[in-house]
Amino acid sequence: MIRIPKITIGRSEGDIEKYGSKKGTGYIGKHLVGDKGEAHVANPIYMDLSRPHVIGVFGKRGTGKSYSMGTMAEEILKAPESISNNLSAIIVDPMGIYWSMKFPNENDTALLDDWGLKPDAMDVQLYIPEGQAEEFREKDIPYDKTFTIKPGELSTSDWAMTFDIKLNEPRGILLEKVLRDLEEDYGEDYSLDNMVEYASTQGDFKEETRKALKNRFNAAKEWGIFSVEGSELSEFTERGTLTILDLSLFGAIRGSWSVRSLVVGLLSNKILRERMSSKRLEEMREMEGMQTSESPIVWMFIDEAHQFLPNDGETPASDPLLSWVKIGREPGVSLVLCTQQPYKLNPDALSQCDVVLSHRLTSKADIDALKNIMQNYMRYDLSTYIDNLPKAKGCAICLDDNSERVYKLRMRPRVSWHAGGTPTAIKDE
Ligand SMILES: Nc1ncnc2c1ncn2[C@@H]1O[C@H](COP(=O)(O)OP(=O)(O)OP(=O)(O)O)[C@@H](O)[C@H]1O
Ligand SMILES: [Mg+2]
Numbered sequence: 419m420i421r422i423p424k425i426t427i428g429r430s431e432g433d434i435e436k437y438g439s440k441k442g443t444g445y446i447g448k449h450l451v452g453d454k455g456e457a458h459v460a461n462p463i464y465m466d467l468s469r470p471h472v473i474g475v476f477g478k479r480g481t482g483k484s485y486s487m488g489t490m491a492e493e494i495l496k497a498p499e500s501i502s503n504n505l506s507a508i509i510v511d512p513m514g515i516y517w518s519m520k521f522p523n524e525n526d527t528a529l530l531d532d533w534g535l536k537p538d539a540m541d542v543q544l545y546i547p548e549g550q551a552e553e554f555r556e557k558d559i560p561y562d563k564t565f566t567i568k569p570g571e572l573s574t575s576d577w578a579m580t581f582d583i584k585l586n587e588p589r590g591i592l593l594e595k596v597l598r599d600l601e602e603d604y605g606e607d608y609s610l611d612n613m614v615e616y617a618s619t620q621g622d623f624k625e626e627t628r629k630a631l632k633n634r635f636n637a638a639k640e641w642g643i644f645s646v647e648g649s650e651l652s653e654f655t656e657r658g659t660l661t662i663l664d665l666s667l668f669g670a671i672r673g674s675w676s677v678r679s680l681v682v683g684l685l686s687n688k689i690l691r692e693r694m695s696s697k698r699l700e701e702m703r704e705m706e707g708m709q710t711s712e713s714p715i716v717w718m719f720i721d722e723a724h725q726f727l728p729n730d731g732e733t734p735a736s737d738p739l740l741s742w743v744k745i746g747r748e749p750g751v752s753l754v755l756c757t758q759q760p761y762k763l764n765p766d767a768l769s770q771c772d773v774v775l776s777h778r779l780t781s782k783a784d785i786d787a788l789k790n791i792m793q794n795y796m797r798y799d800l801s802t803y804i805d806n807l808p809k810a811k812g813c814a815i816c817l818d819d820n821s822e823r824v825y826k827l828r829m830r831p832r833v834s835w836h837a838g839g840t841p842t843a844i845k846d847e
Contacts, residue, residue, distance in 0.1 A: 425449055425825060427818045428466035428473075428773045442468030442501050444493025446486075450813060450826035453806040463816075463827050465773075467494060467505060470715055470747050472770045474763070475756040476784070477777025482812045483756045484515060484838045486775060486829045487719045490754065492519070494717060495540050495660050496833075502658045507717040508685075512678055512725065514666025517544050517559055518837035529831045538833040542660045547681075549642015550667045561664065567684055568648030569613060570606030576683065576734040580676040581634045588627045592620060596631070609646045610639050641668065641677055651688050657714045675725045679733035682726050686738035689716055693749035715750045718742070723755035724762040736764065743770045761787035774817040775829075779804055788817070795822040 424439040443464035451460045473490075477483050487509070494507045509516050522537035523530065530536060546554050548564035574585065574594050583589045596616045600608045617631045638644065654661045665681060668674035696713045720726055726735040742753045743766065755771070757763055761783040769791050779785055789800045796803070796817075803824060807813045812829040 424464065425461065426464045426466055427816055427825065428469070428471050428820055430820045433466070433469070437468070440464055442466065442497075444490060444497065445830065446489055446493060447812070447814075447827045447829040450808070450828050454808055457806075457808045457813075457826070459828050463825065465490065465493070466820075467497065467501065467717075468715070470750050470752045471754075471772055472743050472746070472752070472767070473754045473773045473775065474760060474768065474771040475754060475775045475777075476758070476760045476779060476788070477814065478758055478779055478781070480811075481777035482814070482829060483758070483777060484513075484721055485812065485832060485836050486777070486814070487721060487754060487756050488516065488519060488832055488834070488836055489829055491516075491660055491717075491719055492540060492833060495542075495658075496538075499658070504657070504714050505717060506655045506657055506714040507660045507719065508654055509660070509662045510665065510678075510682055510718065510720045510726075511662050512665050512675075512722050513838065514559070514664050515721075515836070515838035516542075516662045517561070517664060519660075519662070519834040520544070520560060521835040523832050523835045525835070526831050530833065533830055535831065535833055537835075540660065540834045542662050544662045544664060545654070546664045547641065547643040547667070548645065549640075553667055554664075559664075565643075565649040565651070565663075566645035566647070567643055567681060568606060568646065569610055569644050570601070570604070570608050570646075571648065571684060572680065572734075576680060579732060579734050580638075580673065580680050582673065582676070583634075588623065589631050592617065592623045592627055592631050595620060595623075607646055610635055610644050637672070641671060643677070643681065651685055652692065654685065655689055655692070655714065655716050676733060679726050679735035682720070683733070683735035683738045686718065686735065686742055689718075690738065690741055690746075690749060690751060693751055697749050713750065715752060717752040717754065719754040719756070721756045723767075724757040724759055727755065727764045727767050729762050729764055740764065740766055743767045760784050763787075772819040775814050776804070776817070777812075777814045778807055792817040792819065796824055 426439040426443055444467050445462055446465045447463045448459035449461050449463055450457045452458055475483050475486055491507055491509055494505050519540040519542050522539045524537050544561045545563050545565045546561045548566045551564055554561050574597050578585050578590055600616055613635045614632050617628050665678045668677050726733055727739045742751050785801055803815045816825045816827055
């Protein structure tokens with residue numbers, strides 16, 4: 419009998435020896451052997467879920483990036499309880515396409531059958547901003563819970579970045595003063611109305627400066643994400659859960675990406691802080707000889723990641739996400755960054771990716787950005803690998819720093835429905 423070698427991306431040789439190549443992994447696709455039209459699928463490819471990773475998912479428009487992220491997230495939920503109990507996942511969904519994971523992929527029953535899979539609904543928790551609930555209901559988009567954030571938890575620079583205000587201009591100086599006064603009087607427990615009130619009463623500033631800042635605060639009320647109490651964000655990281663944070667309905671507001679980044683920045687900071695303190699607790703318990711209970715590894719999947727962690731400029735999510743990238747191994751947080759244009763992604767994040775899944779890319783700038791990070795162990799030029807990919811959707815190359823190997827693969831079809839499909843003018847008969 420021929421023994422088919424198993425491929426587990428993201429897993430080091432040491433871990434393969436210790437855990438084997440399948441335990442604690444997800445089945446994400448099949449190895450592609452041969453080039454272009456001649457290529458055929460061979461043995462399964464698994465992805466390590468048991469260790470923290472930074473994964474880049476790239477490819478030009480419509481090549482299957484969001485779909486592939488959904489596949490990885492499905493694997494976290496589908497893992498045996500002993501594994502999924504040690505994991506927790508969040509999808510940051512700026513385009514509003516992941517709600518459909520709640521439904522089985524009945525459209526692709528035949529394709530799934532070829533892969534030995536069946537359509538399946540995922541038990542995801544869909545969170546939306548509290549103030550947008552009515553709009554979601556009107557649009558008939560299902561959701562489970564709403565969330566809010568506390569204005570008092572945001573820093574002066576978070577607000578300044580969101581409002582596009584420089585801290586050394588009069589509005590910036592006023593902003594800093596208002597927040598300082600509020601903190602003195604209320605700690606972290608103040609509302610946007612309090613902010614408007616405090617901006618109005620600062621007599622040392624010109625009327626137009628006060629008015630400009632008040633207008634910004636009033637506009638922020640419309641976003642529907644603030645409340646004095648704020649939500650308990652820890653429920654997003656419960657064991658064995660997949661949370662989808664639908665941030666799509668900010669589309670119509672000015673600076674919508676900054677607002678989304680504000681939410682992501684705050685959430686990432688909180689999760690990291692929580693994970694770091696629980697890690698310390700675990701270590702202390704270990705020292706005291708008590709039984710340790712490992713906290714779940716938190717996986718955060720971010721679609722359109724270049725908007726949150728851009729190459730040029732900074733967003734309220736930049737620093738928090740860079741901390742995930744740089745120190746995430748210790749506290750156990752994984753990040754999956756998905757974008758059409760890797761060269762638009764912050765280079766520090768790009769260079770920290772230990773796994774890259776790249777669908778077809780054609781722009782030289784994007785290919786060069788990838789070449790720079792994982793050239794050492796490639797036998798050919800990266801463009802040659804990409805050129806040799808078949809045209810079919812879901813085909814990609816995988817650069818794995820852990821095994822120092824490059825694979826061509828076809829991602830498996832989704833068992834849950836993917837709503838991000840490219841619309842077509844030609845309808846099926
Ligand atoms: N592995 C796959 N198997 C089968 N079909 C796939 C696969 N990956 C993608 N597709 C098909 O391709 C379509 C486009 O994929 P997807 O929405 O992930 O594109 P994208 O790369 O995220 O594009 P954009 O940059 O516009 O966001 C999907 O709706 C699906 O029909
Ligand atoms: Mg997409």
